[in-house]
Amino acid sequence: MSADSPxxxxxxxxxxxxxxxxxxxxxxxxxxxxxxxxxxxVDVILAxxxxxxxxxxxxxxxxxxxxxxxxxxxxxxxxxxxxxxDTLGMDEGALASWRRPRSxxxxxxxLVRRGQVAAVVSAGSTGGIVAAAxxxxxxxxxxxxxGLAVVLPTQPGPTLLVDAGAIADPKPEMLVAFAQLGVAYAxxxxxxxxxxxxxxxxxxxPGKGNRLARRAHELLASAxxxxxxxxxxxxxxxxxxxxxxxxxxxxxxxxxGNVALKAVEGATAYAAQQMRxxxxxxxxARFGTLFQRRGLRDLRGRxxxxxxxxxxxxxxxxxxxxAHGASTAKGITSACRLAADLAHGQITxxxxxxxxxxxxGYFLRRSRADGxx
Amino acid sequence: MSADSPxxxxxxxxxxxxxxxxxxxxxxxxxxxxxxxxxxxVDVILAxxxxxxxxxxxxxxxxxxxxxxxxxxxxxxxxxxxxxxDTLGMDEGALASWRRPRSxxxxxxxLVRRGQVAAVVSAGSTGGIVAAAxxxxxxxxxxxxxGLAVVLPTQPGPTLLVDAGAIADPKPEMLVAFAQLGVAYAxxxxxxxxxxxxxxxxxxxPGKGNRLARRAHELLASAxxxxxxxxxxxxxxxxxxxxxxxxxxxxxxxxxGNVALKAVEGATAYAAQQMRxxxxxxxxARFGTLFQRRGLRDLRGRxxxxxxxxxxxxxxxxxxxxAHGASTAKGITSACRLAADLAHGQITxxxxxxxxxxxxGYFLRRSRADGxx
Numbered sequence: 016m017s018a019d020s021p022x023x024x025x026x027x028x029x030x031x032x033x034x035x036x037x038x039x040x041x042x043x044x045x046x047x048x049x050x051x052x053x054x055x056x057v058d059v060i061l062a063x064x065x066x067x068x069x070x071x072x073x074x075x076x077x078x079x080x081x082x083x084x085x086x087x088x089x090x091x092x093x094x095x096x097x098x099x100x101d102t103l104g105m106d107e108g109a110l111a112s113w114r115r116p117r118s119x120x121x122x123x124x125x126l127v128r129r130g131q132v133a134a135v136v137s138a139g140s141t142g143g144i145v146a147a148a149x150x151x152x153x154x155x156x157x158x159x160x161x162g163l164a165v166v167l168p169t170q171p172g173p174t175l176l177v178d179a180g181a182i183a184d185p186k187p188e189m190l191v192a193f194a195q196l197g198v199a200y201a202x203x204x205x206x207x208x209x210x211x212x213x214x215x216x217x218x219x220x221p222g223k224g225n226r227l228a229r230r231a232h233e234l235l236a237s238a239x240x241x242x243x244x245x246x247x248x249x250x251x252x253x254x255x256x257x258x259x260x261x262x263x264x265x266x267x268x269x270x271x272g273n274v275a276l277k278a279v280e281g282a283t284a285y286a287a288q289q290m291r292x293x294x295x296x297x298x299x300a301r302f303g304t305l306f307q308r309r310g311l312r313d314l315r316g317r318x319x320x321x322x323x324x325x326x327x328x329x330x331x332x333x334x335x336x337x338a339h340g341a342s343t344a345k346g347i348t349s350a351c352r353l354a355a356d357l358a359h360g361q362i363t364x365x366x367x368x369x370x371x372x373x374x375x376g377y378f379l380r381r382s383r384a385d386g387x388x
Numbered sequence: 389m390s391a392d393s394p395x396x397x398x399x400x401x402x403x404x405x406x407x408x409x410x411x412x413x414x415x416x417x418x419x420x421x422x423x424x425x426x427x428x429x430v431d432v433i434l435a436x437x438x439x440x441x442x443x444x445x446x447x448x449x450x451x452x453x454x455x456x457x458x459x460x461x462x463x464x465x466x467x468x469x470x471x472x473x474d475t476l477g478m479d480e481g482a483l484a485s486w487r488r489p490r491s492x493x494x495x496x497x498x499l500v501r502r503g504q505v506a507a508v509v510s511a512g513s514t515g516g517i518v519a520a521a522x523x524x525x526x527x528x529x530x531x532x533x534x535g536l537a538v539v540l541p542t543q544p545g546p547t548l549l550v551d552a553g554a555i556a557d558p559k560p561e562m563l564v565a566f567a568q569l570g571v572a573y574a575x576x577x578x579x580x581x582x583x584x585x586x587x588x589x590x591x592x593x594p595g596k597g598n599r600l601a602r603r604a605h606e607l608l609a610s611a612x613x614x615x616x617x618x619x620x621x622x623x624x625x626x627x628x629x630x631x632x633x634x635x636x637x638x639x640x641x642x643x644x645g646n647v648a649l650k651a652v653e654g655a656t657a658y659a660a661q662q663m664r665x666x667x668x669x670x671x672x673a674r675f676g677t678l679f680q681r682r683g684l685r686d687l688r689g690r691x692x693x694x695x696x697x698x699x700x701x702x703x704x705x706x707x708x709x710x711a712h713g714a715s716t717a718k719g720i721t722s723a724c725r726l727a728a729d730l731a732h733g734q735i736t737x738x739x740x741x742x743x744x745x746x747x748x749g750y751f752l753r754r755s756r757a758d759g760x761x
Contacts, residue, residue, distance in 0.1 A: 180590055183598040217553055217646040225556040225643040254650030258658040270598040271647055273590040277627030278651040285631040286659035299679035306676030307667055
């Protein structure tokens with residue numbers, strides 16, 4: 016929707032963007048956020064160093080630019096700056112975010128906390144963002160730990176993997192909570208009424224897997240406690256099912272999920288490279304590719320991580336979307352679109368509903384072994 | 389080497405092949421085992437139902453067949469049958485192998501135990517084979533649990549993943565033992581003098597990962613206890629490094645290893661299919677593939693799991709090679725080649741050496757939590 020929509024639009028939402036996070040920050044982030052404000056039905060608050068952001072913003076908002084790019088013009092009040100004089104480096108992890116209350120990502124989270132924005136977008140380091148968000152945003156009732164949800168580009172529909180790396184050593188009960196978070200996401204963002212939930216493990220039978228997976232299977236197969244909404248559990252899935260479309264939501268611990276996600280990314284890139292080498296290996300083979308340009312271009316688009324918007328940290332009061340660290344402006348715009356879609360779909364309300372009225376029960380007791388960040 | 393090598397050859401070795409394991413057993417297994425006896429420097433004992441195996445063996449050993457296929461003829465005494473009247477189904481797991489002392493895989497393991505063969509090859513269910521082998525073969529001193537080693541087809545050299553699924557909930561110390569097993573394998577089968585060992589986890593820094601990985605990192609970075617040989621530890625690797633060639637040996641727990649291995653297999657197959665669809669999507673694109681036949685054929689060969697021989701269960705008195713359940717005769721021959729290579733390279737002696745003289749210490753105490761199969 017263009018910038019001339021009425022500002023009082025019921026669907027209009029505001030997103031905070033961490034302008035200092037990511038390999039190409041702040042220039043690519045500013046450009047991507049301005050494009051989001053122009054193309055989507057959102058206002059944006061950029062958190063970061065005013066001295067750096069103001070000139071970048073002025074440059075992309077200049078009318079000449081707006082016209083020459085053919086994009087709808089962005090009204091000045093649609094993109095504002097929230098001053099944050101500190102930044103979190105890409106190599107800084109969880110601890111740094113505790114020490115940096117004035118970092119751009121911390122300021123962005125505070126905007127959510129105060130109710131000024133509905134969601135945060137950042138292309139900073141995942142560990143830093145997760146820690147900052149957990150420190151500054153309340154958990155939703157029933158969710159002790161947020162889960163990181165990542166979309167896998169399966170055909171025909173996407174598959175959601177939760178947790179892709181937020182909690183390395185979760186309790187079995189948390190995998191049930193991840194299932195509820197994933198179901199809410201798949202309903203809101205993928206339009207699936209009753210998402211099929213699978214448990215990532217190493218064998219099809221219920222007794223297969225490590226201790227965590229075996230116990231999680233029992234819990235997922237039982238009715239959810241405390242009046243939570245039922246889950247459509249389809250049983251165990253294996254590593255080979257991540258791209259098979261066998262489940263709409265796949266739950267696992269953050270350690271296995273992160274290894275599996277990166278294994279899929281690495282193997283896909285490896286196979287594509289091997290295939291390219293095979294296609295380019297000789298002069299006749301290269302000649303052959305002339306006839307395949309369109310098909311190969313479509314495939315690249317489909318496999319491109321930048322079109323998927325990034326990972327969403329779910330289960331907090333306010334959604335946090337983590338874009339890839341190497342995101343260009345296009346990647347930031349996609350991340351803003353995902354954040355806006357989740358906010359418009361009222362994901363937070365959907366999650367609260369799924370955990371039911373007695374939802375506090377599962378996680379009220381903190382276990383002793385629960386010391387990790 | 390052909391069948392006319394002297395039978396007393398110092399390098400000659402005998403392998404037991406589970407003739408009843410695998411989707412295409414026994415016909416494909418017999419054919420693959422006979423081809424191994426003809427092409428490699430090995431004798432074979434087929435464990436299985438004599439009534440089924442004898443006619444199959446007679447058919448492939450007939451001189452007419454040997455001549456028409458152009459293969460070297462196989463002497464009758466090179467392939468024998470050990471009667472095993474029971475079989476383990478492909479869907480049967482660990483428990484069944486306890487109840488079936490006369491199953492073909494159990495008989496094959498007993499041949500190793502009695503010193504009649506150096507290695508076992510089976511295309512049966514991994515869970516069943518691992519359980520049968522652990523029940524019937526002694527662990528090598530210092531190795532409390534065997535690890536499953538699988539070769540990943542990285543370029544330029546292969547990478548070995550240990551453990552790919554034998555032990556779902558190992559102790560951190562077992563990951564150090566897996567490293568020693570993997571180093572011995574990489575030295576024997578890949579000819580790498582000082583293999584680089586990486587730990588599969590979710591971040592490059594030493595403190596990253598779950599509790600198991602963090603503790604394993606500390607142990608791998610320290611000198612091995614009890615006079616064991618030092619490990620060339622190159623630190624943490626991530627899921628995306630499985631095919632990057634960053635390490636020669638990657639150690640992990642059997643749960644994560646199995647999920648990661650299947651994720652790589654699934655993603656590679658998915659990417660190849662997507663690429664094929666892109667190449668075949670239109671008539672001109674299909675025409676283009678005419679010029680790429682050779683390159684695509686080479687690639688298929690390289691990515692073909694059947695050329696890699698299968699997974700090796702290491703750390704027992706006698707090597708056990710587990711071929712893919714869907715193995716054809718070619719896959720069985722590759723598995724026999726791997727088993728023969730490991731036996732010729734004296735992998736068992738190499739492993740004993742690596743654990744050092746005081747090697748019993750690490751695993752003498754069995755932990756209480758150690759209940760899984």
